[in-house]
Amino acid sequence: MEILKKFRDREIAARIVEEIRKIAPKDKIIKIMHVCGTHENTIARYALRNLLPETIDLIAGPGCPVCICPAKDIDEVIYLSKQKDIIVATYGDMVKTPATETSLWEARASGANVVIVYSAHDSIKLAEKYPTKKIIFFSVGFETTAPGVASEIVDGLPENFYVYSSHRLIPPAMDALLSSGKIMIDGIIAPGHVSTIIGVKPYEIFPKKYKLPVVIAGFEPIDILFAIVMILKQLKENEPKVENEYSRAVTYEGNKKAQKILYEAFETIDAAWRGLGVIPKSGLELRKEFDDHNARKNFEIKLEKPSLDIAPGCSCNKVILGQIKPPECPMFGKACTPQRPYGPCMVSQEGTCRIWYKYRGVTIKP
Numbered sequence: 001m002e003i004l005k006k007f008r009d010r011e012i013a014a015r016i017v018e019e020i021r022k023i024a025p026k027d028k029i030i031k032i033m034h035v036c037g038t039h040e041n042t043i044a045r046y047a048l049r050n051l052l053p054e055t056i057d058l059i060a061g062p063g064c065p066v067c068i069c070p071a072k073d074i075d076e077v078i079y080l081s082k083q084k085d086i087i088v089a090t091y092g093d094m095v096k097t098p099a100t101e102t103s104l105w106e107a108r109a110s111g112a113n114v115v116i117v118y119s120a121h122d123s124i125k126l127a128e129k130y131p132t133k134k135i136i137f138f139s140v141g142f143e144t145t146a147p148g149v150a151s152e153i154v155d156g157l158p159e160n161f162y163v164y165s166s167h168r169l170i171p172p173a174m175d176a177l178l179s180s181g182k183i184m185i186d187g188i189i190a191p192g193h194v195s196t197i198i199g200v201k202p203y204e205i206f207p208k209k210y211k212l213p214v215v216i217a218g219f220e221p222i223d224i225l226f227a228i229v230m231i232l233k234q235l236k237e238n239e240p241k242v243e244n245e246y247s248r249a250v251t252y253e254g255n256k257k258a259q260k261i262l263y264e265a266f267e268t269i270d271a272a273w274r275g276l277g278v279i280p281k282s283g284l285e286l287r288k289e290f291d292d293h294n295a296r297k298n299f300e301i302k303l304e305k306p307s308l309d310i311a312p313g314c315s316c317n318k319v320i321l322g323q324i325k326p327p328e329c330p331m332f333g334k335a336c337t338p339q340r341p342y343g344p345c346m347v348s349q350e351g352t353c354r355i356w357y358k359y360r361g362v363t364i365k366p
Contacts, residue, residue, distance in 0.1 A: 039060075136299075
């Protein structure tokens, strides 16, 4: 905690903000996108936007794995949860995430077999406790959480245990979105948690291909403010590159052991992101040697109607792309609240709308 205090020091923050104000352009808006819900939480909690000059616009991108989980995946898992002898296990955030017509939470209230767990290992314990049941673990997350699931798969799973994978990968998604022209930004603050696994190398495409500065940052106020300074200096010098502000946790190669286990269990596939469409090589599916534990390949799933990612009136797709701020959605804080989320961005602790709602008492620059 003593170390963390230094990363929250007001005097240090004030000096960094002064440096930002010196080098920030006076007549041009600089848009910096981060792709991490934890970054957004720090930015909102400490009201960092209010410290910055008007020309710096911090944008929250697709950094919440719950928010971008496609409705179809949730619809299919809801279908499975209603079948005899099946128990679906997943994280608390996923239970309340809206799908096409309902959520796992509402399905559970109607009698579906849904259990909240904290990890894949907890789900395996369920399989051991109920050997006559079929346990399906609805596995969601970015590169950060996927290795833990992969480790369980590689170590060997009970016969009655299955994985429904909805894991997604950050760099391929960012590459696809930048190529599409859907997001126009001047710099990227890369996610610290993901980077502890994948390292610095996967981000090198962005300075080369898009001439964008990239800074991997930690999760304290000083981390984020200093990352902004680093990006502004790169822009001023016109030398885009990847820099690692979070060097206390992230190495160039990343966690090679975690990477090895990850790709022993999973292979990359084209995958849908809610509101963004299908992105090439941005998802993870179990390798063929683990087909016996792949929920998609062991259970027949029949949905009555096509899935709907974005409900009428919801603007989560625009929030995820950084095209609007949460208060610009007419449903924000009215028809859509954490107690009754209408859109996926209001559910998770990493969801942009949920974060803005939580800190609505803190002055947040629109």
